[in-house]
Every structure is written in structure tokens, then in C-alpha cells.
Amino acid sequence: GESVGLHLPTLSVQEGDNSIINCAYSNSASDYFIWYKQESGKGPQFIIDIRSNMDKRQGQRVTVLLNKTVKHLSLQIAATQPGDSAVYFCAEKNYGGSQGNLIFGKGTKLSVKP
């Protein structure tokens, strides 16, 4: 069945280093992907998204890469800061499927060491 998963459940990085969070998806029909950040005790917060007709998209300090050949998504955070510590979720959507269903991965916890 379709699934979204993450290679690493936890990631610890030094402040100032770059972080890379990975995500694998299995539904080749998925055509829209989103990264969310969830801080402790709060709801998910949109970070960046990418459509399947793109392979890279950049935001402020974040870059999302999409490799449709191997069904892999990654989130790169440049110059990681303590405020980046959170759980990061990737989510996928197939706009040919159920309108409401955004499928979330389990999340990767990012810890930033000062």
C-alpha cells in the first residue's frame, strides 16, 4: 500500500551545520509533497512544498529536493539554529485520490547542539 516513511527517526546536528532530513514515499501517483515542522506541544507548521513537476525548491534557509526516480524527498536546512529543533514531517498527496487525504510520515526529530 501507499506509505510515507523516514530513513532516520532522530537527527542531532551542531549549531551552524547543515541538516538533511530524508523521506521515502511509495505511491508513485503522489504529485504534491509538503514538509511540516512541529515544535513540542504545538501543531504542525508549514515549511515548504514541492510539486511533482519540480525536482528542487528553495525557501529561506530551506531547500526541498524531490527524486521521483527513487521516490525520495529531502529537506535541507542551512546553518541550523537551536530554534530549528523540532519534529519534521513529510507529507504526500495524490490529487487524483481523496480530496482530504494528506498522508504523513512518522517524523524525524531534529536536535540542535549549541
Place this chain on the structure above:
Amino acid sequence: NAGVTQTPKFRILKIGQSMTLQCTQDMNHNYMYWYRQDPGMGLKLIYYSVGAGITDKGEVPNGYNVSRSTTEDFPLRLELAAPSQTSVYFCASSRRTGAGNTIYFGEGSWLTVV
């Protein structure tokens, strides 16, 4: 900006009790959603609505009911609470569905059934 507001923040229920989680958004969004998040897991869609008067089941609807009498409000009803419904519940909204339409989440409601 209030965004998506959920109440209550925390609640303890006894097995068999019923309760309603309230959700309201002030962004005039057509789409609203209820997700649940179990510990260490991603979010799973319970119910969603594409507009006032229209609701549809998500991935895990059993044990829940929703209504959408207005654009702003989307309450989630738990009938005969069970321990398996112990979870964090997130309400969300978006203007439309489709790539590029950001889904905004509330702060979450922590529910424990004992």
C-alpha cells in the same frame, strides 16, 4: 491573527463518556480537517469537509462524528470514548485543496481516555 482555534487544550474522559472538540477558523477557508496524532506517529485524517453542509470520512473515522453547519466551525464528536481514542487531535483548514494551498493547523487538543 487567530487562525485555527481548538478547545479544549486538555481533557480527561472516562470510558463510555462523550465529548465534543470545538474548532473554528477565521480565514474563510472552505476546507477543514480533523487529524489525530498518536505518540511517535504521523497524523491520520479522521474527517474532512469541503464546505458548509458537506463532510466526508478520512482514514480513521470510526468512533467519531462531525458536522459543518457554518464555514467557520467544524466540531468533532466522540461518542462512547474508548482508550484507543487517547491521542492528540488537530484541526486544520485550507482555502482549497490542491498543490500550493497551505493547510493551517490548530495548536492541538490532548485527550486521555481512562
